[in-house]
Amino acid sequence: MxxxxxxxxxxxxxxxxxxxxxxxxxxxxxxxxxxxxxxxxxxxxxxxxxxxxxxxxxxxxxxxxxxxxxxxxxxxxxxxxxxxxxxxxxxxxxxxxxxxxxxxxxxxxxxxxxxxxxxxxxxxxxxxxxxxxxxxxxxxxxxxxxxxxxxxxxxxxxxxxxxxxxxxxxxxVLGTAEEIFRTEREQARRISAGETLREQTRFAAYLARRAEDPSYTFRRHLRAIGGAIEE
CATH class of the missing domain: 3.50.30.40 (Ribonuclease E inhibitor RraA/RraA-like)
Incomplete structure (x- = not known):
């Protein structure tokens, strides 16, 4: 273990x-x-x-x-x-x-x-x-x-x-933690390569969607695009 x-x-x-x-x-x-x-x-x-x-x-x-x-x-x-x-x-x-x-x-x-x-x-x-x-x-x-x-x-x-x-x-729990780890390491690599986290998470699109639907949360957005930074 x-x-x-x-x-x-x-x-x-x-x-x-x-x-x-x-x-x-x-x-x-x-x-x-x-x-x-x-x-x-x-x-x-x-x-x-x-x-x-x-x-x-x-x-x-x-x-x-x-x-x-x-x-x-x-x-x-x-x-x-x-x-x-x-x-x-x-x-x-x-x-x-x-x-x-x-x-x-x-x-x-x-x-x-x-x-x-x-x-x-x-x-x-x-x-x-x-x-x-x-x-x-x-x-x-x-x-x-x-x-x-x-x-x-x-x-x-x-x-x-x-x-x-x-x-x-x-x-x-360990298996899911490993999946999150791989996703976050790739996100970190891309930030270091010049692609900001805002770009990776399509943050501008999230803000536009939230403006239309105030109930639309960032976590819901992350799930939709396969992000893993908050859960």
């Missing part, structure tokens, strides 16, 4: 979801890679954090498969970091492809050296000082912003953010 994602991006996948009518499930803005340029893709390995690392170890021991991405629900907390160097080293040893945290990380220099992709809101020195009662969903699902994800979801992440797609729809 990561190989298929290599030439794509989360914006392309988001556009593909819109085009296909799939739920658009993106992590909140601000979640990004510890190391710029890191990217990851894989099945969601969900955990909910209650203040102790044991939930990560149990997930690795009982639920993980090589290539999974550990998705940590720490309720978006900004008062503690919930993952650091030891947890990420253990994730790598378990064959995990990356870590996405709805919260904060710490041990930044060590995470950079380890090299496993880690996405979070950012760094924070204090770790958890609490130990909350563990709920029954601890290893079944993870919340990430307004979305709840589980093992039947895929996660894709790059410099633009983190996106979740139902596993059963990932192939269709």
């Amino acid at each position: 990561l190989k298929r994602f290599a030439e794509l991006s989360t914006p392309l996948l988001a556009d593909a979801c819109v085009r296909l009518g799939e739920p658009l499930r993106a992590a909140p803005a601000g979640v990004g890679p510890v190391v710029p340029g890191q990217r990851m893709a894989g099945r969601v390995l969900p955990v909910r954090h209650y203040g102790s690392v044991d939930v990560f170890l149990e997930a690795f021991e009982t639920h993980a498969a090589p290539g999974d991405v550990l998705v940590i629900d720490n309720e978006g907390r900004r008062d503690e970091a919930c993952v650091g160097d030891l947890a990420v080293l253990e994730a790598r040893a378990a064959g995990i492809a990356g870590v996405a945290v709805w919260g904060l990380h710490r041990d930044t220099p060590d995470l950079v050296a380890i090299g496993l992709p880690v996405f979070s809101y950012g760094a924070h020195a204090p770790g958890p000082v609490r130990l909350d009662p563990r709920g029954p969903e601890a290893l079944r699902s993870a919340r990430f912003g307004e979305h709840t994800v589980g093992a039947d979801d895929m996660v894709f992440a790059d410099d633009d953010g983190v996106l979740f797609v139902a596993a059963g729809r990932a192939e269709a």
